Amino acid sequence: MPYLSRPDPDPKPMDCRILTAALKLFVNHGYHNVSVHDVQKLADVSIGSIYKHFGGKEGIAKALHERLLVEMNEMVDSVIAQDLTIIEKCNHIIELLFEYTETRCEIIAFILHANHTEFISSKPPICSAEPFQKIRDMVQLGMDSGEIQSYDCLVAASVIFGGAFRLIHMRLDGLIDRPLPELYDQLIDATWKGMKIEDDSVPQKLASNE
C-alpha cells in the first residue's frame, strides 16, 4: 500500500451508505424492481452487512421510511413553531416542499410518491402519518380562528395542499420542466383567492348567489 494513498475516500458509516444507495435505487426503479444485490453493489458493501444492519430488504425500506418521516416531521414542527399566521405557515410548508423537490427530490419521491403499503407490511398509508395529521390540525385551527374558510377539515386541507402535491407529482414525473419554486407565487395566489373570475361588471354579492 503506497504511502501517499488517499485516506479512505468514503468513510461514511455503513448503514448510511446502504440507505443512500437504496433510496436512489428504490426511487428510480421502484422497490420491487430493485434486488438486494443491486443495493449491495451500489453501496459497495457485502450482502451480509445489509442483513446485519437491516435484517433484509424490507428492513431497509422500513428504516428509510422512518428516518425520512422524522425529517419531514421536524420540518413541519419547525414551521408550526414559527410566529406566523396559519395561512403563512401553510404557504411556508409548500415553499419548503417545493425546494426539497428540487434539491433533495429522492426524499420527496420516496415519502410522497411511493406506495409504501405495497412493500412495508403493516404500515398505514403515508397520509395518515404524523406530519400530515399535524398539517390537518393546523388547518382546523385556522378555520376555528376564522382565518380560513370553514369546511370539512379533510376537504380544506385537500384544497390548500392538493395543488402543491399535484405539482410535485407532475414535476417528479417529468411533466413539468421548470423548478417548482418558480410556480410558487401563482399557486399560492390561486389557492387562496380561488380560480373563478367573479363575473365582472356584476358586483360580487349579486353574482355569488349560486
Added chain:
Amino acid sequence: MPYLSRPDPDPKPMDCRILTAALKLFVNHGYHNVSVHDVQKLADVSIGSIYKHFGGKEGIAKALHERLLVEMNEMVDSVIAQDLTIIEKCNHIIELLFEYTETRCEIIAFILHANHTEFISSKPPICSAEPFQKIRDMVQLGMDSGEIQSYDCLVAASVIFGGAFRLIHMRLDGLIDRPLPELYDQLIDATWKGMKIEDDSVPQKLASNE
C-alpha cells in the same frame, strides 16, 4: 357430463374474466405482490390461457391500462362535448370521478393510484395520458375565454383538480370514511372561491369584493 348440468355459470369471455381478476388483485395487493398463478386461480382459467391471451403478466397490465384509459377518455370526451361552461365541465368531471370512486373504485385505483411506470415498461406516467391532457386543454380554454383566472396552465389545472385527486387518494387509502359525493359541494365551493377569508372581520358576503 350430466344432462342436467347447469350451463356454464360464468359465460363471460375469458379475457374479461382474466382482466377482472387481475384488476382486483393488482389494486388490492399491488402488481408485484400478485403472481400469474394468483390471477389464474381467481379467474379460474389455466395458465396457458393467460399466456395465449395476454402474453404474460405485463401483458395483462398493459391491456388493463389501455382499456381503462379508453374508458376514462370516453368519460372526459362526453363531458367536454356537453353544452356547459368550462367551470361546469370541470365540476362535472370531478363529480363523475367521485361517483366512480364509490362504485367502481378498482378502476380509479388502478388508473390514479398505481405507479404504472414501475411495471409497464415504456409507458409514460399517467398524468401525461390523453384524457389528462384534454383536461388541461380545457382549462387553458377557460383561461383564454376569461372564465377562469389566468395562471400557468399546469398550475391552474393542479389547483382545480388537485383537491379532488387528493380526496380520492385519501378515500382509497381508507382515511376518509364518507362517500366522496357527500363532500363534492364543499370541494367545489372551496376550489373556485378560494380558501381565504378576506379579513376585515366583516360578514362573508360583504367582505369579498376583491
Added chain:
DNA sequence: TTGACAAAAATGAACATTCATTCTAAATTA
C-alpha cells in the same frame, strides 16, 4: 512500541424459494 488475543463487523459463496414462462397432451369446437 510490539505482539497476542478476544470481540465485533464484514464478506460472499451457497442455498432455498418464488414465480414467470414454456411446452406437450387433452379437450373442445367446427
Added chain:
DNA sequence: TAATTTAGAATGAATGTTCATTTTTGTCAA
C-alpha cells in the same frame, strides 16, 4: 378429422436469505 383452445406439470432464471470464514477493531500484557 383437423384446427383451435385449454390444461397444468415442468423448467429455469431471478432473488431474498443464511452462515462459515475472513478481516478489522479494541484491549492489555510484555
